[in-house]
Amino acid sequence: MAEQLIELDEAVSALLAFVFSGAIGSPKEKGVCYALVKTTPTEFSWSVALEDIDGPALPIDRYWIQIDRRSKEISSPQRIMISEADLSEAILSATGQHLASSTRFTDGALSISYKVTVREDPDIAYVVQLRHHGNVASMDSLMTLVSRTVEPHILPVPPVYPIPGEKRRQEVTGMGRQITRLIPGVVASETYPHLSHDEKLIFVRRMALAFQACWSLPLPEPRLIGELIATDVGGEVILSVKPDRHHGLGGPFSSVREYLRAYIKSSLVALEKQEGIEEYKERFLEQIRDLVHNRLRNIPAIVEDIPIVAMHSDMGPHNIIVSRRTPIDIEAIIDWEFVASAPFASLHRIIEMFFREPASNGFGPEYDRAGELREAFWNTIPDWKIWAENEATQVFLEWFRFGLFMKPEWRPQDLSESEAREFWEENIRVVNGMLQKYPE
Structure with missing residues (x-):
């Protein structure tokens, strides 16, 4: 008899019930923001956060949660983050520079972000983002293509700094790191x-x-x-x-x-x-x-x-x-x-x-x-x-x-x-x- 695996809809319902139970904090007056990161024959993996929809655009804690498709067991939430050691390694690999400081930065809907400065040039800042949806290697290449072929006053894009080996890393882990130059300003919205x-x-x-x-x-x-x-x-x-x-x-x-x-x-x-x-x-x-x-x-x-x-x-x-x-x-x-x-x-x-x-x-x-x-x-x-x-x-x-x-x-x-x-x-x-x- 074939093994019965739970499908995505049932797993989502279990995930939401788990989060609303208080597993990652009080859900009172908050919404659950979740995105499927990875699917395997035996497991679903999500990025999950509690978000104050009407609140200010501040960094929020996102968690990695897995559901076993056989047993329906839900893993303990693990906070998604980039360690200082990983930030240092990424910046050095991509730019040849050395990490001076890092702070959490305003997140996108599908990423967590850090503002980074380097010892070699304190006037330059970078944004390091951990992305679970975007194909980081493709994003880097496309943004490079745009910067080479389109006048920057028409379609400006932040300079990108590809991290060697990141394509393979994202294929294995489900998450990829992207480094761009921090562009001062404010969002047009x-x-x-x-x-x-x-x-x-x-x-x-x-x-x-x-x-x-x-x-x-x-x-x-x-x-x-x-x-x-x-x-x-x-x-x-x-x-x-x-x-x-x-x-x-x-x-x-x-x-x-x-x-x-x-x-x-x-x-x-x-x-x-x-x-x-x-x-x-x-x-x-x-x-x-x-x-x-x-x-x-x-x-x-x-x-x-x-x-x-x-x-x-x-x-x-x-x-x-x-x-x-x-x-x-x-x-x-x-x-x-x-x-x-x-x-x-x-x-x-x-x-x-x-x-x-x-x-x-x-x-x-x-x-x-x-x-x-x-x-x-x-x-x-x-x-x-x-x-x-x-x-x-x-x-x-x-x-x-x-x-x-x-x-x-x-x-x-x-x-x-x-x-x-x-x-x-x-x-x-x-x-x-x-x-x-x-x-x-």
């Missing part, structure tokens, strides 16, 4: 909402050029859809396309329609698993299931015409470093974990961040005169404006937005009646539109 309209216009024009620079990176032919991997081969950076890991879609896909079908089916799975939205599910889930299971064949062939490009899939204000003194000046684009070869319009949600106020549901109200911001963005890159208005793009966005807005975020209980109504407004509008256009 803190400053952009407070800029004047004229300042926003300048900023979105600059961001349009940055997006265009990404989209212009040369991709291998034929152009496939998936995760973009960069490999250094004797000093030359070679790009290839592998299965999508960001959404777990698989691939790579040679067809835009197949990519959309995989994306929408993945969105349905996420909707089915989402908790705390029972009112929404009772109203829409069965109709959405029916559409997804029976009418994805209706995606028109014209979507195959949409350009497939290289992209930083998370190039929103939260990953842009700007000058503290002049916050319309872009100092660096950071966190190149999510890099893809994909239809350019799949960046719809990210680009919309520059036209909308921040919101907990991810799609806030438009800024005053948002139409002028959009015009400024697309008029700066007129060749792409033509594509943005093209029928292939509009049809693609109809289906892509269905996948994007199919699952609403959990709605807080303390909202006013009008706030509660507005919270899922875009989800309901998009889903209703598709249900009406593609009835049974």
Whole structure:
């Protein structure tokens, strides 16, 4: 009789119950942030943290937790960290310099970070990040390619310092170390909402050029859809396309329609698993299931015409470093974990961040005169404006937005009646539109 192993869904439920029991601290008024780091035939491994979602962006303790797929036994949490000895070894190997000091630094969503100084040059600081999602060797190579081929005033990236042997180390441990130069400044998500309209216009024009620079990176032919991997081969950076890991879609896909079908089916799975939205599910889930299971064949062939490009899939204000003194000046684009070869319009949600106020549901109200911001963005890159208005793009966005807005975020209980109504407004509008256009 075959051995019964627990599957991922059951393991996630056990993990959350374990964390909410207080295993890594009091969960009161906190959310659980977790990410699957490694899967083997006998074990799941996660990075897990308790996070004050509304609190300041401070370093938080993340823990390595494993679940045995046979016995369901959960390991004792081990704090994820880089020891001073490891920091010293990494800096020496990558830069030839010697560690002077290190302090915990503001973390990314999928990494822990340290600010490091060296004895040889106290005016220079580095950021050492322990990443469990990003392919560090690929990130280093891609950022090097960008710095070599794109003008730094258009698409600035922090200098990277590859650690010899880190690719193999990440393959074995599930975590990789990345070293970049610390770029002084502040993230644009803190400053952009407070800029004047004229300042926003300048900023979105600059961001349009940055997006265009990404989209212009040369991709291998034929152009496939998936995760973009960069490999250094004797000093030359070679790009290839592998299965999508960001959404777990698989691939790579040679067809835009197949990519959309995989994306929408993945969105349905996420909707089915989402908790705390029972009112929404009772109203829409069965109709959405029916559409997804029976009418994805209706995606028109014209979507195959949409350009497939290289992209930083998370190039929103939260990953842009700007000058503290002049916050319309872009100092660096950071966190190149999510890099893809994909239809350019799949960046719809990210680009919309520059036209909308921040919101907990991810799609806030438009800024005053948002139409002028959009015009400024697309008029700066007129060749792409033509594509943005093209029928292939509009049809693609109809289906892509269905996948994007199919699952609403959990709605807080303390909202006013009008706030509660507005919270899922875009989800309901998009889903209703598709249900009406593609009835049974």
